[in-house]
Amino acid sequence: MLTWAVGMLSGLAFLGYGIAPPAADWGLMINENRAGLLVQPWAVKDLTVALVNTGNHVVSNISFHLNEGEVLGLVGESGSGKTTLSSALLGYARHGAKIIQGTIALDGQDILSLDDHALRQIRGYKISHVAQDPGTALNPALTIGQHLLELLEVHQSRLSSSERNHKVAKILDEVGLPQDDVFLKRYPHQLSGGQQQRILLALAFLLQPRLIVLDEPTTALDVTTQTLVLNIIRKLCREYNVAAIYVSHDLTVVKDIADRVIVLYSGQIAEDAALSQLFETPKHPYTQGLLNAIPDVSIRKYLSPIEGHAPSPNDRPTGCAFAARCTFASELCHQQQPKLTLLSQGVDPHFVACHHWDEMGVINFQELDPHLIELKTDQQALLKVEHINAWYGQQQALFDVSFQIQRGECLALVGESGSGKTTLSRVIAGLNENAEGQVILADEVLSLQGQKRQLTQRHKLQYIFQNPYKALNPAHTIGQTLTKVVQHFFATSQQETQQKVVQVLQQVSLPPQVQELYPRDLSGGERQRVAIARALLCQPDVLICDEITSALDVSVQASILKLLQQLQKQGVTLLFVTHNLGVVRAIADRVAVLKNGHLVEYGETDQVLSHPQHGYTKTLLTHAPSLFKTTAQRICA
Structure with a gap:
């Protein structure tokens, strides 16, 4: 048989x-x-x-x-x-x-x-x-x-x-x-x-x-x-x-x-x-x-x-x-x-x-001047992560991890599978209860258990999951999904709720007609935009993005990254979890490199990616695919 x-x-x-x-x-x-x-x-x-x-x-x-x-x-x-x-x-x-x-x-x-x-x-x-x-x-x-x-x-x-x-x-x-x-x-x-x-x-x-x-x-x-x-x-x-x-x-x-x-x-x-x-x-x-x-x-x-x-x-x-x-x-x-x-x-x-x-002429890539990317180093940190340890059962997954993110900044969290990226992001979001340490948002110490956080604290820190299809209710239209978020966090009239929904859809470049559709009716990029819109309705200070572009077409990925950059300019702070170092170079202001639950390198993006100090970071960069690496370099890697 x-x-x-x-x-x-x-x-x-x-x-x-x-x-x-x-x-x-x-x-x-x-x-x-x-x-x-x-x-x-x-x-x-x-x-x-x-x-x-x-x-x-x-x-x-x-x-x-x-x-x-x-x-x-x-x-x-x-x-x-x-x-x-x-x-x-x-x-x-x-x-x-x-x-x-x-x-x-x-x-x-x-x-x-x-x-x-x-x-x-x-x-x-x-x-x-x-x-x-x-x-x-x-x-x-x-x-x-x-x-x-x-x-x-x-x-x-x-x-x-x-x-x-x-x-x-x-x-x-x-x-x-x-x-x-x-x-x-x-x-x-x-x-x-x-x-x-x-x-x-x-x-x-x-x-x-x-x-x-x-x-x-x-x-x-x-x-x-x-x-x-x-x-x-x-x-x-x-x-x-x-x-x-x-x-x-x-x-x-x-x-x-x-x-x-x-x-x-x-x-x-x-x-x-x-x-x-x-x-x-x-x-x-x-x-x-x-x-x-x-x-x-x-x-x-x-x-x-x-x-x-x-x-x-x-x-x-x-x-x-x-x-x-x-x-x-x-x-x-x-x-x-x-x-x-x-x-x-x-x-x-x-x-x-x-x-x-x-x-068709020869393709010329427009490189951004790194000197035009200004880091606001004099600002007070919006999010502080201090001495985080976490476990899965009896096995420790994170070891004394600490870092800070300033308002409007994007910090990329990178590392191989099993390095602790998602574990750390879930601890910050209050989704991993077996952890210790402190998460401080705008000088408020947050409980590591999400259900114990106050409603105002929860809507200030939002999590966008990797798979938007699984994160959206297939039985609800997009309009129903977004409306429920507004009704949960804010006391608004029906008209005000509808205005908020239309505004946030416009913010993520989706037409109002999307409200009548179900998740199955949308493309992967459109579903991811809906997931971002749902998070933005909470008026968050911090967005945790967990591999949100890994399964997207490169063009859709580029549009999502441009959207996130626009949100940064509006003051939204990003913690971007990814294994794609090309995306890190494009969007991140700083990079934190995790290996086996330990933070091994942390610094400005161009410094870390162009002049890495830790051997593990160098290994990741050696293996990262690139349009500008030669055939010999990619085969040797």
């Missing part, structure tokens, strides 16, 4: 590929490049997925190919079609959609022509998938050893027991995990997030498939664990000649792993280029917009979010889908959809779908 784990791996596994000219011959193709002759076993031509009810396309006319051992980066905002495309490459379409056109060649065989049984034999064996959330992808009822051995039993039943054990030990060694019986008998919940993700990599590479699709596998990981996972992927793809597609919204991570990149927008290829071409000479305004929106650890640059939203499949215009958001748009763009055009041939062909690609 197939277990849940094998069902997940073989039934939901994804297919992946690379890039090919739209009109290229496909099948078993040979392409000469710098490495010599490379077999191209994966080829996709004119792949189109449409909604069943309306017939509108979700992704349209996708064509590309991929070499053995090559990694293709697939990037774009939420709604661009990344997940739909990844699923379709497996011959799978989500409920309400269907594949209506196209061919997908696996070693010359069109997998879309296979029946369900044949597809199940391929999934998990020749095609593997690495999910974004290993906690939900692994069966909590199976040990690590059972996960790995059952996969071999299903797809390689002829192997003897000793041969299976040998293959399991070998793949665990290659992903940097123990091979002893104690580890194999552990369950997924007994592993860290990084270990769980490496187990998914072990499962994906165990059968040495022809292709692997990786769906945002490092989004929730800290920078050092992220580097480890990326290095493992890169090494195993080359060692086993496995082609891979790396799906992500973070171009700095894609720069660390991919050989080529496809930029998707509104279900179509906007740009398709080799890695160096895409980052050095992007030719589509959307690609340039994504690069301008990325915060970077190396420099404090101006963040420019792309205004507006990508159109839904049921609301796409006649002409260029990006025209409404593009500063280069002309009448032609609104009337005629641009075709994917080959700009350069040879070893690294470059394709772009834009009427005005020849007007």
Whole structure:
């Protein structure tokens, strides 16, 4: 009987590929490049997925190919079609959609022509998938050893027991995990997030498939664990000649792993280029917009979010889908959809779908002058954290942590997973009762137990959680959620309450009509703005932001960061918890670095990030992805 784990791996596994000219011959193709002759076993031509009810396309006319051992980066905002495309490459379409056109060649065989049984034999064996959330992808009822051995039993039943054990030990060694019986008998919940993700990599590479699709596998990981996972992927793809597609919204991570990149927008290829071409000479305004929106650890640059939203499949215009958001748009763009055009041939062909690609200049990042960032060092501290110790059960998690934040300042709290960042922020918010020390807000000592704090104290210090979907009541409209906050903290009339709600929505750049919608009707960025609006209704002095941009598209992230900077100018003080050092460089005035519950470095942002003193801070910076690090630097890291 197939277990849940094998069902997940073989039934939901994804297919992946690379890039090919739209009109290229496909099948078993040979392409000469710098490495010599490379077999191209994966080829996709004119792949189109449409909604069943309306017939509108979700992704349209996708064509590309991929070499053995090559990694293709697939990037774009939420709604661009990344997940739909990844699923379709497996011959799978989500409920309400269907594949209506196209061919997908696996070693010359069109997998879309296979029946369900044949597809199940391929999934998990020749095609593997690495999910974004290993906690939900692994069966909590199976040990690590059972996960790995059952996969071999299903797809390689002829192997003897000793041969299976040998293959399991070998793949665990290659992903940097123990091979002893104690580890194999552990369950997924007994592993860290990084270990769980490496187990998914072990499962994906165990059968040495022809292709692997990786769906945002490092989004929730800290920078050092992220580097480890990326290095493992890169090494195993080359060692086993496995082609891979790396799906992500973070171009700095894609720069660390991919050989080529496809930029998707509104279900179509906007740009398709080799890695160096895409980052050095992007030719589509959307690609340039994504690069301008990325915060970077190396420099404090101006963040420019792309205004507006990508159109839904049921609301796409006649002409260029990006025209409404593009500063280069002309009448032609609104009337005629641009075709994917080959700009350069040879070893690294470059394709772009834009009427005005020849007007795209070299991208120039606008670096902010650090001398213009003034710290109000003469002000009295608004929030003081003194000698905080905290425990989880019998295990101490924080050790004598102290720092101060001035009014209108942003302090970033950084460190690896398990360093104590969230524990410390929850202690400050009164959400962790097993703690000692003092939290002083505007000269008032706050109880470490939130329920014992006075109402006026509670609304002055607000917590914004990482996942806004879980933090918002799905049964309440946005208007109901925000109205209840006003009614709880303030004695206002119905008209005054409505005015406060409309004003705060305007403050976070959301229209009043959002009040009629439910959380499920909003994008991730819109939900996060609602969570910020809910906190702002309390008129807080301090906002604690716990990884609030980690799962957002780079453009949405840039807009959220600009909003927080505006709030700072209005006097709001920020404690920003994050593992993204690029975000720290963009928004923080000071940085506090935590390691194993100890505060190891604390100071002004540019001083800490440009001239770190502690070895641990230097390690974090070495592993932080950056648009301005060379290939040699990222591989050595």
